[in-house]
Amino acid sequence: RTQLLLPYLLIAVIATIVTVQALIVGNLDAVVVILGVVVLVLALVRQILTLLENDALLQQISAAQDELRYRAHHDPLTELANRAAFDEHFASAIENYRLTNSDWVLMLVDLDDFKQVNDRYGHPAGDRVLVALTARLREAVPESAFVARFGGDEFTVLLQGPLDDAVVVARRIVDALSSDGIGGEKSVSVGASVGVAGFGSVQFESAQLESAQFGSAQFDSADEPLSAHTLLRRADAAMYEAKRSGKGAVVVYRDRREA
Numbered sequence: 001r002t003q004l005l006l007p008y009l010l011i012a013v014i015a016t017i018v019t020v021q022a023l024i025v026g027n028l029d030a031v032v033v034i035l036g037v038v039v040l041v042l043a044l045v046r047q048i049l050t051l052l053e054n055d056a057l058l059q060q061i062s063a064a065q066d067e068l069r070y071r072a073h074h075d076p077l078t079e080l081a082n083r084a085a086f087d088e089h090f091a092s093a094i095e096n097y098r099l100t101n102s103d104w105v106l107m108l109v110d111l112d113d114f115k116q117v118n119d120r121y122g123h124p125a126g127d128r129v130l131v132a133l134t135a136r137l138r139e140a141v142p143e144s145a146f147v148a149r150f151g152g153d154e155f156t157v158l159l160q161g162p163l164d165d166a167v168v169v170a171r172r173i174v175d176a177l178s179s180d181g182i183g184g185e186k187s188v189s190v191g192a193s194v195g196v197a198g199f200g201s202v203q204f205e206s207a208q209l210e211s212a213q214f215g216s217a218q219f220d221s222a223d224e225p226l227s228a229h230t231l232l233r234r235a236d237a238a239m240y241e242a243k244r245s246g247k248g249a250v251v252v253y254r255d256r257r258e259a
Contacts, residue, residue: 010039075149077127078134086148086156090228093146093158094199097226103200104158105166108235109137109173111153112191112247129190133177140176141169156235163198163252170194170250178248191248195239197231198252 014036021029073085081089093104111133118126130153137155141147146158157173159166177192238253245251 008043011036011043014039078130078149080134080155081146081148083148083150086146086150086158087228089146089148090156090158090231093160094226094228094231096160097200101200102160103162103198104160105163105196105198106231106235107157107159107166107170107173108150108195108197108232108239109155109157109177110193110195110239110243111177112193112243114153114190117190133190136176137173140172145169163196166198167196167250167252170196174248174250193239193242193247194250195235195237195242196250196252197234197238199226199231 018033018036021027073082073088074080075082090106096102097104114126114129117129134149137147137157141157142159144160148156148158150156157169159169173194174192177190179189234253238251242249242251
């Protein structure tokens with residue numbers, strides 16, 4: 001505080017001396033005037049430098065806050081949205097459905113046999129495979145889709161639109177994530193199983209079930225209000241049904257009462 005006030009104290013002292021000379025002596029000492037001007041200029045320069053330093057500091061703080069916000073909502077490995085960001089976006093989608101009755105589809109994507117990659121080649125290789133699969137997943141879904149890493153080797157995809165269109169996207173995801181030699185590991189072979197749960201005035205056309213790799217499983221469901229937990233449970237049940245059916249499959253959740 002003393003360093004900040006020192007230039008202004010000098011200005012006050014010079015101003016007092018000049019005032020006393022003007023009132024008592026009747027003329028001003030040239031040395032005092034020059035000294036006063038020099039002190040005033042130095043004070044102004046210091047003020048400008050302080051403002052520039054403060055501006056640079058504010059920019060650094062703003063950049064750090066942006067980085068913290070980004071890291072709080074993104075997975076550090078894949079750069080996809082993380083679970084927290086997905087929860088926020090999912091809540092907004094449910095609210096949008098309640099207000100507009102628009103169609104939405106939730107997909108839960110789980111990698112098949114990914115644990116074998118970590119066990120056989122180690123976690124660094126598993127990380128490379130995840131990064132490579134993330135790039136394929138981004139390419140397989142529309143730009144409007146919200147994709148997140150749900151945790152471990154699970155991903156979520158949230159789409160607005162008809163269920164039958166979403167199933168086509170789910171098939172593309174399975175095709176994109178099912179291949180050998182991923183992430184530089186030539187002998188790595190993984191796949192993906194996808195559980196699909198729609199909410200809204202969605203319909204699923206039976207024509208989409210012609211392929212053996214598509215399915216529509218029926219589940220018992222208690223009367224419960226639509227919520228994020230309910231929809232995630234439905235997508236999760238469909239995804240595990242896809243794994244039980246032989247992996248590399250797409251299964252759509254349907255309540256038995258809807259059959």
